[in-house]
Amino acid sequence: MKAGDLVKVTFGPYEKPVLGVFIRDDTVAIGRDPQGFPIIARAYVLWEGQVYSTALDQMEVISESR
Numbered sequence: 001m002k003a004g005d006l007v008k009v010t011f012g013p014y015e016k017p018v019l020g021v022f023i024r025d026d027t028v029a030i031g032r033d034p035q036g037f038p039i040i041a042r043a044y045v046l047w048e049g050q051v052y053s054t055a056l057d058q059m060e061v062i063s064e065s066r
Helices: none
Strands: 006-009 018-025 030-032 038-040 042-047 050-055 059-063
Touching: 006 042, 018 050, 018 059
Parallel strands: none
Antiparallel strands: 006 018, 006 059, 018 042, 030 038, 042 050
16 A cells, blocks of 8 residues: 555444544554565555544545646
8 A cells, every 4th residue: 555545444343334544554553474574454544524543444445636
């Protein structure tokens, strides 16, 4: 994903998904692989006028900004 991509954010079976704009990776919210290397697990997404840190597995790219 790159800045400006349109993404769909899903929250589960009972909440309506929202459309947002991918801003950038959330480099503070990382996991670690078995060797100790960082894995980016979240990203900042703009929707409804606010920027939220969102789990990558909740996002799907709808349209690339290029």
